[in-house]
Amino acid sequence: DAISFLRGCTLVSSGTNGQETNEDWLTSSRYTTELYNANNGCFVRMLIAYFFRKYDLAMELAQIHQESIVITGQCIRGNIIVNETFYLGLIAIELARRRGEQKWIALGKDSLIKLEGWAIHSSWNFQHKLELLRAEYAFFQQDVRKAARMYDSSIYHAGAHGFIHEQALACERAAIFSSCIGNNITAREYLCRARELYLKWGAKRK
Numbered sequence: 001d002a003i004s005f006l007r008g009c010t011l012v013s014s015g016t017n018g019q020e021t022n023e024d025w026l027t028s029s030r031y032t033t034e035l036y037n038a039n040n041g042c043f044v045r046m047l048i049a050y051f052f053r054k055y056d057l058a059m060e061l062a063q064i065h066q067e068s069i070v071i072t073g074q075c076i077r078g079n080i081i082v083n084e085t086f087y088l089g090l091i092a093i094e095l096a097r098r099r100g101e102q103k104w105i106a107l108g109k110d111s112l113i114k115l116e117g118w119a120i121h122s123s124w125n126f127q128h129k130l131e132l133l134r135a136e137y138a139f140f141q142q143d144v145r146k147a148a149r150m151y152d153s154s155i156y157h158a159g160a161h162g163f164i165h166e167q168a169l170a171c172e173r174a175a176i177f178s179s180c181i182g183n184n185i186t187a188r189e190y191l192c193r194a195r196e197l198y199l200k201w202g203a204k205r206k
Contacts, residue, residue: 168197
Protein backbone atom coordinates (compact mmCIF):
# COMPACT_ATOMS: atom_id res chain seq x y z
CA ASP A 1 0.00 0.00 0.00
CA ALA A 2 1.00 3.67 0.05
CA ILE A 3 2.56 3.41 3.50
CA SER A 4 4.64 0.40 2.49
CA PHE A 5 5.81 2.20 -0.63
CA LEU A 6 6.89 5.33 1.26
CA ARG A 7 8.67 3.19 3.84
CA GLY A 8 10.76 1.61 1.12
CA CYS A 9 9.21 -1.85 1.24
CA THR A 10 9.27 -4.04 -1.84
CA LEU A 11 5.91 -4.47 -3.51
CA VAL A 12 5.96 -7.74 -5.38
CA SER A 13 3.46 -9.23 -7.78
CA SER A 14 3.55 -12.25 -10.03
CA GLY A 15 4.56 -10.03 -12.95
CA THR A 16 7.47 -8.18 -11.37
CA ASN A 17 9.87 -11.10 -10.84
CA GLY A 18 10.66 -9.80 -7.38
CA GLN A 19 11.96 -6.45 -8.59
CA GLU A 20 11.53 -3.54 -6.22
CA THR A 21 8.82 -1.10 -7.19
CA ASN A 22 10.06 2.48 -7.60
CA GLU A 23 8.67 5.88 -8.54
CA ASP A 24 8.16 4.76 -12.16
CA TRP A 25 5.33 2.64 -10.75
CA LEU A 26 3.27 5.84 -10.64
CA THR A 27 3.16 6.17 -14.40
CA SER A 28 2.49 2.55 -15.30
CA SER A 29 -1.03 1.16 -15.84
CA ARG A 30 -3.96 2.93 -14.23
CA TYR A 31 -5.03 0.00 -12.14
CA THR A 32 -2.93 -2.31 -10.00
CA THR A 33 -4.97 -5.45 -10.57
CA GLU A 34 -2.38 -7.85 -9.16
CA LEU A 35 -2.10 -6.16 -5.77
CA TYR A 36 -5.33 -4.20 -5.36
CA ASN A 37 -8.71 -4.00 -6.91
CA ALA A 38 -9.10 -1.12 -9.34
CA ASN A 39 -10.59 1.35 -6.86
CA ASN A 40 -8.07 0.82 -4.08
CA GLY A 41 -5.25 0.84 -6.61
CA CYS A 42 -6.22 4.30 -7.85
CA PHE A 43 -6.56 5.67 -4.33
CA VAL A 44 -3.16 4.36 -3.26
CA ARG A 45 -1.54 5.73 -6.41
CA MET A 46 -3.23 9.08 -5.82
CA LEU A 47 -1.69 9.29 -2.34
CA ILE A 48 1.78 8.41 -3.58
CA ALA A 49 1.53 10.86 -6.47
CA TYR A 50 0.58 13.66 -4.08
CA PHE A 51 3.37 12.86 -1.63
CA PHE A 52 5.83 13.02 -4.54
CA ARG A 53 4.23 16.30 -5.76
CA LYS A 54 2.95 14.85 -9.02
CA TYR A 55 -0.26 16.86 -8.77
CA ASP A 56 -1.65 16.35 -12.28
CA LEU A 57 -1.27 12.59 -12.00
CA ALA A 58 -2.75 12.64 -8.50
CA MET A 59 -5.86 14.47 -9.74
CA GLU A 60 -6.21 12.16 -12.74
CA LEU A 61 -6.12 9.13 -10.45
CA ALA A 62 -8.55 10.75 -8.00
CA GLN A 63 -11.05 11.34 -10.78
CA ILE A 64 -10.68 7.78 -12.09
CA HIS A 65 -11.19 6.48 -8.58
CA GLN A 66 -14.36 8.52 -8.08
CA GLU A 67 -15.76 7.47 -11.46
CA SER A 68 -15.10 3.80 -10.73
CA ILE A 69 -16.97 4.08 -7.43
CA VAL A 70 -20.01 5.42 -9.26
CA ILE A 71 -19.82 2.71 -11.93
CA THR A 72 -19.32 -0.21 -9.54
CA GLY A 73 -21.51 1.11 -6.74
CA GLN A 74 -18.76 0.27 -4.27
CA CYS A 75 -19.55 0.99 -0.62
CA ILE A 76 -16.77 3.12 0.88
CA ARG A 77 -16.05 3.13 4.60
CA GLY A 78 -16.23 6.42 6.49
CA ASN A 79 -12.50 6.70 7.17
CA ILE A 80 -11.75 6.19 3.48
CA ILE A 81 -14.23 8.92 2.51
CA VAL A 82 -12.53 11.35 4.90
CA ASN A 83 -9.06 10.60 3.54
CA GLU A 84 -10.28 10.83 -0.05
CA THR A 85 -11.90 14.19 0.63
CA PHE A 86 -8.84 15.49 2.49
CA TYR A 87 -6.27 14.57 -0.15
CA LEU A 88 -8.55 15.51 -3.03
CA GLY A 89 -8.91 18.93 -1.41
CA LEU A 90 -5.15 19.32 -1.01
CA ILE A 91 -4.56 18.39 -4.64
CA ALA A 92 -7.32 20.70 -5.89
CA ILE A 93 -6.07 23.69 -3.89
CA GLU A 94 -2.52 23.16 -5.15
CA LEU A 95 -3.78 23.07 -8.74
CA ALA A 96 -5.89 26.18 -8.06
CA ARG A 97 -2.81 27.99 -6.76
CA ARG A 98 -0.84 27.01 -9.85
CA ARG A 99 -3.54 27.62 -12.46
CA GLY A 100 -6.31 29.70 -10.92
CA GLU A 101 -9.01 27.60 -12.58
CA GLN A 102 -12.46 27.81 -11.02
CA LYS A 103 -13.08 24.06 -11.04
CA TRP A 104 -10.14 23.45 -8.70
CA ILE A 105 -11.14 26.32 -6.43
CA ALA A 106 -14.67 24.90 -6.15
CA LEU A 107 -13.37 21.41 -5.42
CA GLY A 108 -11.05 22.74 -2.71
CA LYS A 109 -13.90 24.68 -1.09
CA ASP A 110 -16.13 21.60 -1.15
CA SER A 111 -13.48 19.57 0.68
CA LEU A 112 -13.12 22.34 3.27
CA ILE A 113 -16.86 22.41 3.94
CA LYS A 114 -16.98 18.64 4.42
CA LEU A 115 -13.98 18.61 6.78
CA GLU A 116 -15.51 21.44 8.82
CA GLY A 117 -18.57 19.29 9.42
CA TRP A 118 -16.59 16.19 10.33
CA ALA A 119 -14.26 18.12 12.66
CA ILE A 120 -17.25 19.22 14.73
CA HIS A 121 -18.00 15.58 15.53
CA SER A 122 -14.40 14.41 16.00
CA SER A 123 -11.81 17.13 16.38
CA TRP A 124 -9.26 14.53 17.52
CA ASN A 125 -9.31 12.77 14.15
CA PHE A 126 -10.06 15.61 11.78
CA GLN A 127 -8.95 18.98 13.20
CA HIS A 128 -5.38 18.77 11.90
CA LYS A 129 -6.68 17.82 8.45
CA LEU A 130 -9.09 20.74 8.41
CA GLU A 131 -6.39 23.19 9.49
CA LEU A 132 -3.97 21.99 6.82
CA LEU A 133 -6.67 22.51 4.20
CA ARG A 134 -7.33 25.96 5.64
CA ALA A 135 -3.61 26.73 5.54
CA GLU A 136 -3.32 25.68 1.91
CA TYR A 137 -6.42 27.67 0.95
CA ALA A 138 -5.10 30.76 2.77
CA PHE A 139 -1.80 30.28 0.90
CA PHE A 140 -3.77 30.20 -2.35
CA GLN A 141 -5.56 33.42 -1.33
CA GLN A 142 -2.21 35.00 -0.37
CA ASP A 143 -3.37 35.47 3.22
CA VAL A 144 0.11 34.98 4.67
CA ARG A 145 -0.71 35.49 8.34
CA LYS A 146 -3.63 33.08 8.35
CA ALA A 147 -1.70 30.48 6.36
CA ALA A 148 1.25 30.58 8.78
CA ARG A 149 -1.08 30.27 11.76
CA MET A 150 -3.00 27.35 10.27
CA TYR A 151 0.14 25.44 9.28
CA ASP A 152 1.46 25.66 12.83
CA SER A 153 -1.91 24.65 14.26
CA SER A 154 -2.11 21.64 11.93
CA ILE A 155 1.41 20.58 12.86
CA TYR A 156 0.61 20.85 16.56
CA HIS A 157 -2.70 18.96 16.46
CA ALA A 158 -1.40 16.22 14.16
CA GLY A 159 1.48 15.61 16.57
CA ALA A 160 -0.67 15.80 19.70
CA HIS A 161 -3.15 13.29 18.27
CA GLY A 162 -0.60 10.84 16.90
CA PHE A 163 -0.91 11.44 13.14
CA ILE A 164 2.83 11.53 12.53
CA HIS A 165 2.64 11.16 8.73
CA GLU A 166 0.28 14.11 8.43
CA GLN A 167 2.35 16.11 10.89
CA ALA A 168 5.29 15.50 8.54
CA LEU A 169 3.15 16.51 5.57
CA ALA A 170 2.04 19.72 7.30
CA CYS A 171 5.70 20.58 8.01
CA GLU A 172 6.59 19.93 4.38
CA ARG A 173 3.74 22.10 3.11
CA ALA A 174 4.70 24.83 5.59
CA ALA A 175 8.25 24.68 4.21
CA ILE A 176 6.97 25.15 0.66
CA PHE A 177 4.81 28.07 1.80
CA SER A 178 7.69 29.70 3.69
CA SER A 179 10.01 29.36 0.72
CA CYS A 180 7.43 30.91 -1.63
CA ILE A 181 7.09 34.00 0.57
CA GLY A 182 10.87 34.38 0.78
CA ASN A 183 11.40 33.11 4.32
CA ASN A 184 14.13 30.60 3.50
CA ILE A 185 15.44 30.18 7.04
CA THR A 186 12.01 29.16 8.33
CA ALA A 187 11.52 26.96 5.27
CA ARG A 188 14.69 25.02 6.08
CA GLU A 189 13.55 24.58 9.67
CA TYR A 190 10.19 23.19 8.58
CA LEU A 191 11.83 20.95 5.99
CA CYS A 192 14.29 19.51 8.52
CA ARG A 193 11.41 18.83 10.88
CA ALA A 194 9.43 17.17 8.08
CA ARG A 195 12.40 14.97 7.26
CA GLU A 196 12.76 13.91 10.89
CA LEU A 197 9.08 13.04 11.11
CA TYR A 198 9.02 11.12 7.84
CA LEU A 199 11.98 9.05 9.02
CA LYS A 200 10.33 8.51 12.40
CA TRP A 201 7.24 7.29 10.57
CA GLY A 202 9.45 5.04 8.46
CA ALA A 203 9.02 6.81 5.11
CA LYS A 204 12.56 6.31 3.81
CA ARG A 205 11.64 7.36 0.28
CA LYS A 206 10.68 10.91 1.28
